[in-house]
Amino acid sequence: MQDLKGLVVENIPLTKEIYKLQISVPEEILPEIIPGSFAMLKIEAKGVFLRRPFSFADVDLKTGLVTFYIKLVGKGTGALREIHPGQEISMLLPLGRGFTVMPGKSLLVAGGIGIAPLNFLAREIIKKGGEISIIYGVKNEAMFIPEITKNFKNIEVYSEIPGPGKKGLVLDGLKAKDINSYDQIYLCGPNVMLQAAKPYLQNFSGLVEVSLESYMACGFGACLGCVVKVFSNNEIEYKKVCKDGPVFNFKEVVL
Protein backbone atom coordinates (compact mmCIF):
# COMPACT_ATOMS: atom_id res chain seq x y z
CA MET A 1 0.00 0.00 0.00
CA GLN A 2 1.13 3.50 -0.80
CA ASP A 3 -0.34 6.87 0.08
CA LEU A 4 0.19 8.97 -3.01
CA LYS A 5 -1.19 11.76 -5.13
CA GLY A 6 -2.80 11.10 -8.51
CA LEU A 7 -3.71 13.65 -11.13
CA VAL A 8 -7.27 13.70 -12.43
CA VAL A 9 -7.19 13.44 -16.22
CA GLU A 10 -10.84 12.89 -17.02
CA ASN A 11 -14.10 12.94 -15.09
CA ILE A 12 -17.15 12.55 -17.31
CA PRO A 13 -20.74 11.48 -16.80
CA LEU A 14 -21.64 8.26 -18.62
CA THR A 15 -25.27 8.15 -17.51
CA LYS A 16 -27.45 10.01 -15.03
CA GLU A 17 -26.06 7.85 -12.24
CA ILE A 18 -22.62 6.75 -13.33
CA TYR A 19 -19.46 8.65 -14.10
CA LYS A 20 -16.02 7.68 -15.26
CA LEU A 21 -12.98 8.98 -13.42
CA GLN A 22 -9.53 8.59 -14.91
CA ILE A 23 -6.48 9.36 -12.84
CA SER A 24 -2.82 9.40 -13.75
CA VAL A 25 -0.75 7.62 -11.10
CA PRO A 26 3.02 7.10 -10.73
CA GLU A 27 4.28 4.46 -13.13
CA GLU A 28 5.96 2.25 -10.53
CA ILE A 29 2.66 1.45 -8.81
CA LEU A 30 0.88 0.25 -11.98
CA PRO A 31 2.17 -3.35 -12.08
CA GLU A 32 0.92 -3.90 -8.51
CA ILE A 33 -2.67 -3.09 -9.45
CA ILE A 34 -4.55 -6.28 -10.25
CA PRO A 35 -8.21 -6.96 -11.08
CA GLY A 36 -10.28 -6.95 -7.91
CA SER A 37 -7.95 -4.63 -6.02
CA PHE A 38 -9.12 -1.16 -5.07
CA ALA A 39 -8.11 2.31 -3.97
CA MET A 40 -9.31 4.55 -1.14
CA LEU A 41 -9.85 8.03 -2.54
CA LYS A 42 -9.78 11.13 -0.37
CA ILE A 43 -12.60 13.46 -1.21
CA GLU A 44 -12.02 17.06 -0.18
CA ALA A 45 -15.54 18.25 0.55
CA LYS A 46 -17.43 19.73 3.45
CA GLY A 47 -18.41 17.13 6.03
CA VAL A 48 -16.75 14.21 4.22
CA PHE A 49 -14.39 12.62 6.69
CA LEU A 50 -13.60 9.10 5.55
CA ARG A 51 -12.05 8.02 2.26
CA ARG A 52 -14.19 6.03 -0.17
CA PRO A 53 -13.28 2.65 -1.67
CA PHE A 54 -13.46 2.08 -5.44
CA SER A 55 -12.42 -0.98 -7.43
CA PHE A 56 -10.16 -0.44 -10.39
CA ALA A 57 -12.14 -0.79 -13.61
CA ASP A 58 -9.04 -0.65 -15.76
CA VAL A 59 -5.34 0.08 -15.73
CA ASP A 60 -3.39 1.22 -18.75
CA LEU A 61 0.29 0.49 -18.38
CA LYS A 62 1.17 2.61 -21.44
CA THR A 63 -0.57 5.82 -20.43
CA GLY A 64 -0.30 5.33 -16.66
CA LEU A 65 -4.04 5.88 -16.26
CA VAL A 66 -6.33 4.07 -13.86
CA THR A 67 -10.08 4.08 -14.51
CA PHE A 68 -12.94 4.02 -12.03
CA TYR A 69 -16.63 3.67 -12.87
CA ILE A 70 -18.46 5.39 -10.06
CA LYS A 71 -22.11 5.20 -9.14
CA LEU A 72 -23.63 8.25 -7.54
CA VAL A 73 -24.67 7.12 -4.07
CA GLY A 74 -24.31 9.88 -1.51
CA LYS A 75 -22.25 12.79 -0.24
CA GLY A 76 -18.85 11.31 -1.11
CA THR A 77 -19.60 10.16 -4.64
CA GLY A 78 -21.55 13.38 -5.21
CA ALA A 79 -18.56 15.53 -4.31
CA LEU A 80 -16.13 13.33 -6.27
CA ARG A 81 -18.20 13.91 -9.41
CA GLU A 82 -17.25 17.58 -9.20
CA ILE A 83 -13.49 17.03 -9.23
CA HIS A 84 -11.87 18.55 -12.33
CA PRO A 85 -9.11 17.41 -14.67
CA GLY A 86 -5.83 18.85 -13.44
CA GLN A 87 -6.75 18.50 -9.76
CA GLU A 88 -4.71 16.28 -7.48
CA ILE A 89 -6.33 13.50 -5.48
CA SER A 90 -4.91 11.59 -2.54
CA MET A 91 -5.12 7.83 -2.99
CA LEU A 92 -4.26 4.77 -0.90
CA LEU A 93 -3.44 1.96 -3.30
CA PRO A 94 -3.39 -0.80 -4.25
CA LEU A 95 -5.52 -2.44 -1.59
CA GLY A 96 -7.10 -5.84 -1.11
CA ARG A 97 -6.80 -9.33 -2.47
CA GLY A 98 -7.79 -9.53 -6.13
CA PHE A 99 -9.26 -12.19 -8.44
CA THR A 100 -7.40 -15.39 -9.28
CA VAL A 101 -6.94 -15.24 -13.04
CA MET A 102 -7.23 -18.77 -14.46
CA PRO A 103 -6.79 -20.21 -17.95
CA GLY A 104 -9.67 -21.70 -19.95
CA LYS A 105 -13.26 -20.47 -20.16
CA SER A 106 -14.48 -17.93 -17.64
CA LEU A 107 -18.00 -16.70 -17.01
CA LEU A 108 -18.24 -13.19 -15.57
CA VAL A 109 -21.49 -12.20 -13.89
CA ALA A 110 -22.00 -8.51 -13.18
CA GLY A 111 -24.88 -6.63 -11.59
CA GLY A 112 -25.01 -2.85 -11.91
CA ILE A 113 -21.80 -1.07 -10.96
CA GLY A 114 -20.36 -4.52 -10.18
CA ILE A 115 -19.26 -4.45 -13.80
CA ALA A 116 -16.34 -2.19 -12.81
CA PRO A 117 -13.84 -4.76 -11.47
CA LEU A 118 -15.09 -7.40 -13.93
CA ASN A 119 -14.24 -5.13 -16.86
CA PHE A 120 -10.63 -5.08 -15.65
CA LEU A 121 -10.70 -8.83 -14.97
CA ALA A 122 -12.10 -9.60 -18.43
CA ARG A 123 -9.31 -7.65 -20.12
CA GLU A 124 -6.70 -9.42 -18.03
CA ILE A 125 -8.10 -12.88 -18.81
CA ILE A 126 -8.16 -12.10 -22.54
CA LYS A 127 -4.63 -10.72 -22.36
CA LYS A 128 -3.49 -14.03 -20.85
CA GLY A 129 -5.18 -16.04 -23.61
CA GLY A 130 -8.33 -17.09 -21.77
CA GLU A 131 -11.90 -16.99 -23.08
CA ILE A 132 -14.67 -15.00 -21.47
CA SER A 133 -18.44 -14.64 -21.52
CA ILE A 134 -20.12 -11.82 -19.63
CA ILE A 135 -23.62 -11.53 -18.22
CA TYR A 136 -24.21 -7.87 -17.47
CA GLY A 137 -27.44 -7.08 -15.64
CA VAL A 138 -28.65 -3.58 -14.91
CA LYS A 139 -31.70 -2.05 -13.33
CA ASN A 140 -32.35 0.46 -16.09
CA GLU A 141 -30.73 2.72 -18.69
CA ALA A 142 -29.19 4.93 -16.00
CA MET A 143 -27.15 2.01 -14.66
CA PHE A 144 -25.93 0.82 -18.06
CA ILE A 145 -22.43 1.70 -19.26
CA PRO A 146 -22.55 1.46 -23.07
CA GLU A 147 -18.78 1.41 -23.57
CA ILE A 148 -18.53 -1.91 -21.73
CA THR A 149 -20.38 -3.69 -24.54
CA LYS A 150 -17.96 -2.25 -27.09
CA ASN A 151 -15.01 -3.76 -25.24
CA PHE A 152 -16.13 -7.38 -25.46
CA LYS A 153 -17.72 -9.70 -28.01
CA ASN A 154 -19.30 -12.24 -25.70
CA ILE A 155 -21.52 -10.07 -23.59
CA GLU A 156 -25.23 -10.37 -22.85
CA VAL A 157 -27.06 -7.46 -21.32
CA TYR A 158 -30.18 -7.81 -19.17
CA SER A 159 -32.27 -4.95 -17.92
CA GLU A 160 -34.89 -5.14 -15.18
CA ILE A 161 -36.89 -2.29 -16.66
CA PRO A 162 -37.08 -2.44 -20.48
CA GLY A 163 -33.98 -0.70 -21.71
CA PRO A 164 -30.67 -1.93 -23.01
CA GLY A 165 -30.41 -5.64 -23.87
CA LYS A 166 -33.00 -8.27 -23.01
CA LYS A 167 -35.60 -7.70 -20.36
CA GLY A 168 -34.77 -9.73 -17.31
CA LEU A 169 -32.45 -10.34 -14.43
CA VAL A 170 -28.88 -11.57 -14.19
CA LEU A 171 -30.39 -14.80 -12.91
CA ASP A 172 -32.27 -15.28 -16.22
CA GLY A 173 -28.94 -15.00 -17.99
CA LEU A 174 -27.38 -17.56 -15.66
CA LYS A 175 -30.28 -19.99 -16.14
CA ALA A 176 -29.93 -19.71 -19.91
CA LYS A 177 -26.27 -20.75 -19.75
CA ASP A 178 -24.82 -24.21 -19.50
CA ILE A 179 -22.64 -23.18 -16.59
CA ASN A 180 -20.80 -26.48 -16.56
CA SER A 181 -19.21 -25.58 -19.86
CA TYR A 182 -17.13 -22.99 -17.99
CA ASP A 183 -13.97 -23.58 -16.00
CA GLN A 184 -14.57 -20.79 -13.52
CA ILE A 185 -17.08 -18.11 -12.63
CA TYR A 186 -16.56 -14.62 -11.24
CA LEU A 187 -19.26 -12.38 -9.78
CA CYS A 188 -19.71 -8.84 -8.60
CA GLY A 189 -23.02 -7.18 -7.89
CA PRO A 190 -25.60 -6.27 -5.27
CA ASN A 191 -26.44 -8.69 -2.47
CA VAL A 192 -29.85 -9.60 -3.91
CA MET A 193 -28.15 -10.75 -7.11
CA LEU A 194 -25.56 -12.76 -5.21
CA GLN A 195 -28.23 -14.36 -3.02
CA ALA A 196 -30.25 -15.34 -6.09
CA ALA A 197 -27.20 -16.75 -7.86
CA LYS A 198 -25.91 -18.74 -4.92
CA PRO A 199 -28.12 -21.87 -5.20
CA TYR A 200 -27.39 -22.12 -8.94
CA LEU A 201 -23.65 -22.11 -8.39
CA GLN A 202 -23.41 -24.22 -5.24
CA ASN A 203 -22.73 -27.44 -7.16
CA PHE A 204 -20.46 -25.91 -9.77
CA SER A 205 -17.17 -27.76 -9.42
CA GLY A 206 -14.78 -25.04 -10.57
CA LEU A 207 -13.57 -21.88 -8.89
CA VAL A 208 -16.25 -19.31 -8.09
CA GLU A 209 -15.01 -15.95 -6.87
CA VAL A 210 -16.98 -12.90 -5.79
CA SER A 211 -15.90 -9.34 -5.17
CA LEU A 212 -17.82 -7.81 -2.25
CA GLU A 213 -18.43 -4.28 -1.12
CA SER A 214 -18.82 -2.94 2.38
CA TYR A 215 -18.71 0.25 4.37
CA MET A 216 -15.12 0.66 5.52
CA ALA A 217 -13.24 3.32 7.44
CA CYS A 218 -9.63 2.59 6.54
CA GLY A 219 -9.39 0.10 3.65
CA PHE A 220 -6.20 -1.53 4.88
CA GLY A 221 -7.16 -3.80 7.74
CA ALA A 222 -6.92 -1.51 10.76
CA CYS A 223 -10.50 -0.60 11.66
CA LEU A 224 -12.15 -4.05 11.36
CA GLY A 225 -15.29 -2.27 10.23
CA CYS A 226 -15.90 -3.95 6.88
CA VAL A 227 -16.26 -7.58 7.90
CA VAL A 228 -18.31 -10.25 6.16
CA LYS A 229 -19.31 -13.65 7.49
CA VAL A 230 -17.37 -16.50 5.92
CA PHE A 231 -17.81 -20.21 6.50
CA SER A 232 -14.55 -22.08 6.00
CA ASN A 233 -12.91 -25.09 7.62
CA ASN A 234 -16.22 -25.78 9.36
CA GLU A 235 -16.05 -22.49 11.18
CA ILE A 236 -17.91 -19.22 10.93
CA GLU A 237 -15.52 -16.30 10.88
CA TYR A 238 -15.65 -12.61 10.19
CA LYS A 239 -13.24 -11.69 7.40
CA LYS A 240 -12.18 -8.21 6.40
CA VAL A 241 -13.55 -7.18 3.01
CA CYS A 242 -10.65 -4.75 2.62
CA LYS A 243 -7.76 -7.08 3.32
CA ASP A 244 -8.92 -10.71 3.28
CA GLY A 245 -11.01 -9.67 0.23
CA PRO A 246 -12.69 -7.91 -1.47
CA VAL A 247 -12.46 -11.10 -3.55
CA PHE A 248 -13.65 -14.22 -1.73
CA ASN A 249 -14.51 -17.81 -2.54
CA PHE A 250 -18.22 -17.38 -3.34
CA LYS A 251 -19.18 -20.72 -1.83
CA GLU A 252 -17.73 -19.71 1.56
CA VAL A 253 -19.37 -16.32 1.86
CA VAL A 254 -22.45 -16.13 4.08
CA LEU A 255 -24.71 -13.58 2.41
Next chain:
Amino acid sequence: MNLEVKIDELTLKNPVMPASGTFGFGLEFKDIFDLKNLGALVVKTITKNPRLGNRPPRVYEVSCGMINSIGLANPGWDYFREKILPQIKDLNDILILNIAGESVEEFEYLAREAQRFDEIKALELNVSCPNVSKGGIAFGTDLEALKQIVSSVRKIYSKTLIVKLTPNVTDITVYAKAAENAGADALTLINTFSGMVIDVKSKKPVLGNKHGGVSGPAIRPMAVKMVYDCFKAVSIPLIGVGGIDSKEAALEFFLAGATAIQVGSQNFVEPGFMPRLIRELGEYLREENIEGIAKLTGLAHRREENV
Protein backbone atom coordinates in the same frame (compact mmCIF):
# COMPACT_ATOMS: atom_id res chain seq x y z
CA MET B 1 13.17 21.67 20.77
CA ASN B 2 12.19 18.83 23.04
CA LEU B 3 9.21 16.60 22.41
CA GLU B 4 9.95 14.28 25.31
CA VAL B 5 7.22 13.72 27.88
CA LYS B 6 6.91 11.66 31.04
CA ILE B 7 3.95 9.45 31.90
CA ASP B 8 4.56 7.99 35.32
CA GLU B 9 7.98 6.33 35.10
CA LEU B 10 7.92 6.09 31.31
CA THR B 11 9.78 8.60 29.19
CA LEU B 12 8.23 8.96 25.74
CA LYS B 13 10.43 10.51 23.07
CA ASN B 14 7.39 12.40 21.85
CA PRO B 15 3.80 12.74 23.04
CA VAL B 16 2.08 11.09 20.05
CA MET B 17 0.59 7.60 20.11
CA PRO B 18 -2.30 5.83 18.39
CA ALA B 19 -5.66 5.44 20.10
CA SER B 20 -6.41 1.81 20.79
CA GLY B 21 -8.59 0.24 18.12
CA THR B 22 -7.58 2.58 15.34
CA PHE B 23 -4.16 1.14 14.69
CA GLY B 24 -4.65 -2.63 14.80
CA PHE B 25 -1.46 -4.09 16.24
CA GLY B 26 0.59 -1.64 14.24
CA LEU B 27 1.36 -4.16 11.51
CA GLU B 28 -0.98 -2.54 8.96
CA PHE B 29 0.99 0.72 9.19
CA LYS B 30 4.50 -0.71 8.88
CA ASP B 31 4.62 -0.03 5.12
CA ILE B 32 3.71 3.61 5.61
CA PHE B 33 6.16 4.67 8.32
CA ASP B 34 8.66 3.40 10.87
CA LEU B 35 6.71 2.83 14.07
CA LYS B 36 9.80 3.67 16.10
CA ASN B 37 8.93 7.32 15.39
CA LEU B 38 5.92 7.11 17.71
CA GLY B 39 6.00 8.10 21.35
CA ALA B 40 4.39 4.76 22.17
CA LEU B 41 2.49 1.95 20.48
CA VAL B 42 -0.99 1.27 21.86
CA VAL B 43 -2.55 -1.92 20.56
CA LYS B 44 -6.15 -2.81 19.91
CA THR B 45 -8.03 -4.02 22.99
CA ILE B 46 -7.24 -7.57 24.00
CA THR B 47 -9.67 -9.67 26.01
CA LYS B 48 -9.08 -12.97 27.79
CA ASN B 49 -11.01 -14.96 25.20
CA PRO B 50 -11.23 -14.30 21.45
CA ARG B 51 -14.14 -12.12 20.36
CA LEU B 52 -15.77 -12.19 16.93
CA GLY B 53 -17.13 -8.69 17.34
CA ASN B 54 -20.49 -7.26 16.37
CA ARG B 55 -22.52 -7.97 13.28
CA PRO B 56 -21.93 -5.64 10.32
CA PRO B 57 -22.37 -2.91 9.24
CA ARG B 58 -19.89 -1.78 11.84
CA VAL B 59 -18.76 1.61 10.58
CA TYR B 60 -20.46 4.60 9.01
CA GLU B 61 -19.55 8.18 8.34
CA VAL B 62 -21.15 11.03 10.27
CA SER B 63 -20.63 14.74 9.75
CA CYS B 64 -16.96 15.39 10.47
CA GLY B 65 -16.40 11.98 11.94
CA MET B 66 -17.53 8.41 12.09
CA ILE B 67 -19.43 5.93 14.18
CA ASN B 68 -18.32 2.37 14.87
CA SER B 69 -19.59 -0.71 16.61
CA ILE B 70 -16.71 -3.13 16.13
CA GLY B 71 -17.42 -4.75 19.48
CA LEU B 72 -13.84 -5.41 20.61
CA ALA B 73 -13.17 -8.03 17.93
CA ASN B 74 -9.81 -9.54 18.83
CA PRO B 75 -8.04 -12.90 18.81
CA GLY B 76 -7.80 -13.18 22.61
CA TRP B 77 -4.83 -13.08 24.97
CA ASP B 78 -3.31 -16.49 24.19
CA TYR B 79 -3.15 -15.85 20.47
CA PHE B 80 -1.88 -12.34 21.06
CA ARG B 81 0.88 -13.57 23.36
CA GLU B 82 1.97 -16.41 21.08
CA LYS B 83 1.52 -15.00 17.59
CA ILE B 84 1.32 -11.21 17.72
CA LEU B 85 3.48 -10.04 20.59
CA PRO B 86 6.67 -11.54 19.09
CA GLN B 87 5.97 -9.67 15.84
CA ILE B 88 5.35 -6.29 17.45
CA LYS B 89 7.59 -6.18 20.50
CA ASP B 90 10.40 -4.48 18.61
CA LEU B 91 8.27 -2.01 16.67
CA ASN B 92 8.50 0.60 19.42
CA ASP B 93 10.30 0.82 22.78
CA ILE B 94 7.09 1.57 24.61
CA LEU B 95 4.36 -0.96 24.02
CA ILE B 96 1.09 -0.23 25.81
CA LEU B 97 -1.33 -3.12 26.11
CA ASN B 98 -4.98 -2.11 26.12
CA ILE B 99 -7.19 -4.66 27.88
CA ALA B 100 -10.87 -5.16 28.61
CA GLY B 101 -12.73 -7.73 30.64
CA GLU B 102 -16.28 -8.89 31.20
CA SER B 103 -15.53 -9.15 34.91
CA VAL B 104 -13.05 -7.94 37.50
CA GLU B 105 -11.50 -11.41 37.37
CA GLU B 106 -10.80 -11.08 33.65
CA PHE B 107 -9.08 -7.74 34.18
CA GLU B 108 -7.04 -9.33 36.97
CA TYR B 109 -6.12 -12.31 34.80
CA LEU B 110 -4.88 -10.08 31.98
CA ALA B 111 -3.00 -7.79 34.37
CA ARG B 112 -1.25 -10.78 35.89
CA GLU B 113 -0.29 -12.02 32.43
CA ALA B 114 0.88 -8.58 31.27
CA GLN B 115 3.02 -8.23 34.38
CA ARG B 116 5.10 -11.23 33.21
CA PHE B 117 6.13 -9.66 29.92
CA ASP B 118 8.96 -7.14 30.04
CA GLU B 119 8.15 -5.90 26.56
CA ILE B 120 4.77 -4.64 27.79
CA LYS B 121 5.58 -1.33 29.42
CA ALA B 122 2.15 -0.17 30.47
CA LEU B 123 -1.48 -1.24 30.68
CA GLU B 124 -4.38 0.82 29.46
CA LEU B 125 -7.68 -0.34 30.95
CA ASN B 126 -10.60 -0.08 28.59
CA VAL B 127 -13.58 0.48 30.88
CA SER B 128 -15.27 2.62 28.30
CA CYS B 129 -16.20 0.66 25.18
CA PRO B 130 -19.80 1.49 24.24
CA ASN B 131 -20.16 -1.53 21.96
CA VAL B 132 -20.16 -4.59 24.19
CA SER B 133 -23.00 -5.96 26.24
CA LYS B 134 -20.91 -7.07 29.21
CA GLY B 135 -18.29 -4.87 30.86
CA GLY B 136 -17.11 -2.02 28.70
CA ILE B 137 -18.97 1.19 29.30
CA ALA B 138 -21.01 -0.45 32.06
CA PHE B 139 -17.87 -0.47 34.21
CA GLY B 140 -16.82 3.01 33.20
CA THR B 141 -20.17 4.56 34.15
CA ASP B 142 -20.48 2.71 37.47
CA LEU B 143 -18.27 4.44 39.98
CA GLU B 144 -18.03 1.46 42.32
CA ALA B 145 -17.19 -0.94 39.49
CA LEU B 146 -14.55 1.46 38.19
CA LYS B 147 -12.91 1.75 41.60
CA GLN B 148 -12.98 -1.99 42.06
CA ILE B 149 -11.40 -2.76 38.69
CA VAL B 150 -8.68 -0.16 39.00
CA SER B 151 -7.75 -1.06 42.57
CA SER B 152 -7.80 -4.81 41.83
CA VAL B 153 -5.51 -4.37 38.82
CA ARG B 154 -3.32 -1.99 40.80
CA LYS B 155 -2.64 -4.70 43.38
CA ILE B 156 -1.40 -7.04 40.67
CA TYR B 157 0.25 -4.72 38.19
CA SER B 158 3.29 -2.75 39.27
CA LYS B 159 4.17 -0.99 36.02
CA THR B 160 2.44 2.05 34.56
CA LEU B 161 -1.33 1.80 34.80
CA ILE B 162 -3.46 3.97 32.53
CA VAL B 163 -7.27 4.08 32.68
CA LYS B 164 -9.24 5.08 29.61
CA LEU B 165 -12.47 6.80 30.60
CA THR B 166 -15.78 7.17 28.83
CA PRO B 167 -17.30 10.59 28.13
CA ASN B 168 -20.80 9.14 28.56
CA VAL B 169 -21.19 10.35 32.13
CA THR B 170 -22.62 13.49 33.70
CA ASP B 171 -19.34 14.64 35.27
CA ILE B 172 -16.16 12.95 34.10
CA THR B 173 -14.06 14.53 36.86
CA VAL B 174 -15.78 12.31 39.43
CA TYR B 175 -14.60 9.24 37.53
CA ALA B 176 -11.17 10.71 36.95
CA LYS B 177 -10.72 11.30 40.68
CA ALA B 178 -12.01 7.83 41.49
CA ALA B 179 -9.54 6.23 39.08
CA GLU B 180 -6.70 8.31 40.50
CA ASN B 181 -7.60 7.37 44.07
CA ALA B 182 -7.81 3.70 43.09
CA GLY B 183 -4.23 3.81 41.89
CA ALA B 184 -4.18 4.88 38.23
CA ASP B 185 -0.89 6.44 37.10
CA ALA B 186 -2.45 8.27 34.14
CA LEU B 187 -5.81 8.71 32.42
CA THR B 188 -6.71 8.53 28.77
CA LEU B 189 -9.51 10.98 27.97
CA ILE B 190 -11.73 10.01 26.18
CA ASN B 191 -13.28 6.99 24.50
CA THR B 192 -16.09 7.44 21.94
CA PHE B 193 -19.48 9.03 22.53
CA SER B 194 -22.42 6.67 22.40
CA GLY B 195 -24.50 7.43 19.31
CA MET B 196 -26.77 6.18 16.55
CA VAL B 197 -27.47 6.76 12.87
CA ILE B 198 -30.78 5.81 11.26
CA ASP B 199 -31.15 5.04 7.57
CA VAL B 200 -34.21 6.99 6.50
CA LYS B 201 -34.71 4.82 3.41
CA SER B 202 -34.88 1.49 5.27
CA LYS B 203 -36.14 3.25 8.43
CA LYS B 204 -33.74 1.18 10.53
CA PRO B 205 -30.52 1.88 12.42
CA VAL B 206 -27.55 1.71 10.04
CA LEU B 207 -25.25 -0.25 12.33
CA GLY B 208 -25.78 -3.97 12.85
CA ASN B 209 -25.44 -3.35 16.58
CA LYS B 210 -27.93 -0.45 16.23
CA HIS B 211 -25.75 1.98 18.22
CA GLY B 212 -22.05 2.70 18.31
CA GLY B 213 -19.31 5.08 19.35
CA VAL B 214 -18.84 8.44 17.65
CA SER B 215 -15.32 9.67 17.00
CA GLY B 216 -13.46 12.15 14.83
CA PRO B 217 -13.29 15.96 14.73
CA ALA B 218 -17.02 16.09 15.57
CA ILE B 219 -16.27 15.21 19.22
CA ARG B 220 -13.15 17.32 19.70
CA PRO B 221 -14.66 20.29 21.61
CA MET B 222 -16.21 17.96 24.17
CA ALA B 223 -12.97 15.99 24.50
CA VAL B 224 -10.93 19.17 25.00
CA LYS B 225 -13.29 20.33 27.74
CA MET B 226 -13.07 17.00 29.54
CA VAL B 227 -9.27 17.20 29.51
CA TYR B 228 -9.52 20.79 30.73
CA ASP B 229 -11.86 19.86 33.58
CA CYS B 230 -9.90 16.79 34.62
CA PHE B 231 -6.62 18.72 34.63
CA LYS B 232 -8.03 20.74 37.51
CA ALA B 233 -9.46 17.69 39.25
CA VAL B 234 -6.52 15.26 39.31
CA SER B 235 -2.76 15.44 39.52
CA ILE B 236 -1.80 12.42 37.38
CA PRO B 237 -0.87 12.91 33.69
CA LEU B 238 -3.66 13.02 31.12
CA ILE B 239 -3.52 11.57 27.62
CA GLY B 240 -5.90 13.54 25.41
CA VAL B 241 -7.80 11.96 22.54
CA GLY B 242 -10.77 12.94 20.38
CA GLY B 243 -10.73 14.18 16.81
CA ILE B 244 -7.08 15.15 16.50
CA ASP B 245 -6.55 15.73 12.78
CA SER B 246 -4.03 18.58 12.75
CA LYS B 247 -1.23 20.18 14.73
CA GLU B 248 -3.65 22.84 15.99
CA ALA B 249 -6.08 20.22 17.25
CA ALA B 250 -3.25 18.47 19.13
CA LEU B 251 -2.10 21.76 20.63
CA GLU B 252 -5.59 22.39 22.02
CA PHE B 253 -5.30 19.21 24.06
CA PHE B 254 -1.87 20.12 25.45
CA LEU B 255 -3.08 23.57 26.38
CA ALA B 256 -6.15 22.08 28.05
CA GLY B 257 -3.93 19.89 30.21
CA ALA B 258 -2.81 16.82 28.30
CA THR B 259 0.73 15.52 28.72
CA ALA B 260 0.43 13.29 25.66
CA ILE B 261 -2.14 12.72 22.95
CA GLN B 262 -3.61 9.86 20.99
CA VAL B 263 -4.67 9.90 17.37
CA GLY B 264 -7.75 7.87 16.51
CA SER B 265 -9.97 8.04 13.43
CA GLN B 266 -7.49 10.20 11.55
CA ASN B 267 -5.23 7.12 11.25
CA PHE B 268 -7.85 5.66 8.91
CA VAL B 269 -7.98 8.75 6.72
CA GLU B 270 -4.27 9.49 6.62
CA PRO B 271 -2.18 6.50 7.74
CA GLY B 272 0.96 8.66 7.76
CA PHE B 273 -0.64 11.37 9.92
CA MET B 274 1.18 10.64 13.20
CA PRO B 275 4.75 11.03 11.89
CA ARG B 276 3.63 14.24 10.15
CA LEU B 277 2.13 15.50 13.40
CA ILE B 278 5.32 14.72 15.33
CA ARG B 279 7.35 16.66 12.75
CA GLU B 280 4.96 19.60 12.82
CA LEU B 281 4.91 19.75 16.62
CA GLY B 282 8.72 19.90 16.57
CA GLU B 283 8.62 22.72 14.03
CA TYR B 284 6.05 24.55 16.10
CA LEU B 285 8.23 24.47 19.21
CA ARG B 286 11.17 25.78 17.20
CA GLU B 287 9.17 28.57 15.57
CA GLU B 288 7.55 29.61 18.84
CA ASN B 289 10.82 29.25 20.71
CA ILE B 290 9.28 26.93 23.28
CA GLU B 291 11.87 24.77 24.95
CA GLY B 292 9.74 21.65 25.37
CA ILE B 293 6.26 20.36 24.58
CA ALA B 294 5.75 19.71 28.31
CA LYS B 295 5.75 23.48 28.81
CA LEU B 296 2.42 23.66 26.99
CA THR B 297 0.55 21.29 29.27
CA GLY B 298 -2.29 23.12 30.97
CA LEU B 299 -1.20 26.53 29.71
CA ALA B 300 -4.79 27.51 28.97
CA HIS B 301 -5.45 27.36 32.73
CA ARG B 302 -2.57 29.70 33.57
CA ARG B 303 -3.87 32.19 31.04
CA GLU B 304 -7.23 31.99 32.75
CA GLU B 305 -5.71 32.91 36.12
CA ASN B 306 -3.99 35.95 34.61
CA VAL B 307 -7.21 37.47 33.37
